[in-house]
Amino acid sequence: MTFGALVAIRVLHTVVSxxxxxxxxxxxxxxxxxxxxxxxxxxxxxxxxEQSGNWGGCDWTTQFGAMCLNLKGLTAxxxxxxxxxxxxxxxxxxxxxxxxLQRVEVDAQSAELAAKRAIELLPHDTSAALTQIRKACELExxxxxxxxxxxLLEGIQDVxxxx
Numbered sequence: 001m002t003f004g005a006l007v008a009i010r011v012l013h014t015v016v017s018x019x020x021x022x023x024x025x026x027x028x029x030x031x032x033x034x035x036x037x038x039x040x041x042x043x044x045x046x047x048x049x050e051q052s053g054n055w056g057g058c059d060w061t062t063q064f065g066a067m068c069l070n071l072k073g074l075t076a077x078x079x080x081x082x083x084x085x086x087x088x089x090x091x092x093x094x095x096x097x098x099x100x101l102q103r104v105e106v107d108a109q110s111a112e113l114a115a116k117r118a119i120e121l122l123p124h125d126t127s128a129a130l131t132q133i134r135k136a137c138e139l140e141x142x143x144x145x146x147x148x149x150x151x152l153l154e155g156i157q158d159v160x161x162x163x
Contacts, residue, residue, distance in 0.1 A: 037162040041122055044155035048119045052112060055140065055148040057105045064100065067093040076101035104143060111139040115149055118156060126163045129156050 062071045067090065071079065079098035083091050118132035133156050136149040146153075 037159065040155070040159040040162055044122060044152060044159055045119055047152045047155045048115060051115070051148050051152060055108045055111065057108060058101055058143075060144055064097050065093045069093065069097050071097055071101060074101060076105055107139045107142060111136040111149060114139070115152055118152070122156060122159060126156070126160045130160055 057075055058071045058073070060072055062069065064071050074097075076098045079094050079101050083094035083098055086094060114132045114136040118129040118136070121129040121132060130153075133149060133153045137146040137153050140146040140149055
């Protein structure tokens with residue numbers, strides 16, 4: 001083998017070694033990070049699927065109004081039926097409860113839509129996704145500590161850290 005061929009082999013070996021070093025330092029961590037990101041997005045989607053439909057109205061004990069009504073498990077429609085079936089101050093109390101329950105039900109639906117929108121935005125715009133899930137948590141917080149959408153907020157925050 002000639003001296004020129006030996007030099008060419010040595011140069012080629014150096015170039016390949018540099019390429020492997022760059023690949024190991026740059027590409028492999030990016031691939032690993034990408035996998036972590038995808039896993040975090042998939043966890044957030046799974047949390048949404050698990051929580052979707054879990055909050056549709058008043059599912060906690062209340063002492064609503066002057067009559068201290070416990071509205072847990074009641075719908076606005078059921079409270080409206082009670083308002084129609086009673087008279088006087090009792091009817092008024094049930095009507096107020098029906099109105100309040102209607103707001104809870106609307107806010108629960110709005111929170112679910114915001115959470116769904118957060119999941120739709122997550123792969124493309126983590127900031128907008130975070131805004132949407134915070135909206136869902138704020139809607140729930142109007143009535144109680146967020147239980148349904150808090151886990152999804154934490155999941156989306158994990159995605160944001162990897163973005």
